[in-house]
């Protein structure tokens with residue numbers, strides 16, 4: 001796979017230019033460009049530049065609205081409901097997390113539901129914003145059908161990520177951000193585009209046979225993590241982010257790459273709260289919690305017991321010093337989108 005390198009500042013300028021060409025205003029273009037670059041920097045390539053052309057194609061086909069009239073309905077001092085008017089998901093999520101943070105600062109807890117949104121990338125990216133303000137957060141979104149409910153022969157749930165973030169009393173936040181499938185769909189898409197295999201045990205082909213062929217996996221079903229337990233979590237997230245918010249649910253979220261018959265109407269739920277709601281020494285307690293767990297005897301081959309988010313934080317810091325590497329396919333996408 002041939003790769004070229006670009007400084008992230010230069011790349012950001014290029015991405016803003018592309019998004020503006022497709023009709024986004026400067027702020028929305030900048031929010032979207034930053035989210036894509038962050039995905040590259042944390043090594044989540046399936047949610048980074050490999051999706052740029054998809055977002056632009058959806059704008060061209062009028063199933064993402066580049067000039068949304070986003071409405072924020074205040075339900076109480078703590079609760080807000082956002083109608084994103086089919087904006088690009090990054091913008092809806094950025095407004096939602098900022099609103100949830102504001103509500104939490106005022107009342108101790110902020111809850112924001114979003115409907116009529118689109119794919120917003122990494123939940124952890126928004127969780128980081130709340131944790132940086134010393135707040136705890138739980139974030140849910142649904143996604144297009146990829147995972148078969150336990151006992152069903154057909155995919156219906158998305159890979160529906162579950163995200164929890166908290167300050168740790170150190171500069172490295174605890175961010176558990178995981179899809180409920182064995183691996184996320186973005187990784188399978190990248191493998192399919194680059195003719196790479198996927199690991200065993202993560203997907204079945206359309207006939208229900210285990211496969212390591214990424215293209216066959218995309219036509220078949222992805223397996224939930226931990227069997228019926230993962231299926232249950234995916235279902236819970238579909239209820240919280242779809243049924244509750246007014247977003248699509250029960251398998252009605254359209255696949256952003258393959259289905260241009262209408263907007264996705266994805267739903268998200270952002271919950272943000274202060275860490276001192278019940279105790280006045282959260283920082284001491286969380287430090288003690290992490291220290292106790294990290295001191296446990298380790299199994300052979302493990303140097304350090306890590307908490308969720310530590311690996312991504314390290315990758316981000318390392319990658320920030322380097323240029324961003326761009327695959328040949330992404331280079332071609334950029335050329336098409338700029339012309």
Ligand SMILES: NC(=O)c1ccc[n+]([C@@H]2O[C@H](COP(=O)([O-])OP(=O)(O)OC[C@H]3O[C@@H](n4cnc5c(N)ncnc54)[C@H](O)[C@@H]3O)[C@@H](O)[C@H]2O)c1
Pocket residue numbers: 044047119120121122123124141142143158159160161163175176177178179180183184185306307308309310311312
């Ligand atoms: N918007 C969407 O529709 C959508 C759908 C699915 C996934 N996603 C995003 O894709 C991203 C990747 O998801 P994923 O399932 O591939 O995550 P992953 O498997 O890379 O990581 C899952 C979690 O495990 C933690 N982790 C990894 N290795 C660890 C270790 N050795 N010790 C302790 N913790 C460890 C990570 O920090 C992370 O919190 C997420 O950011 C998610 O939000 C988005």
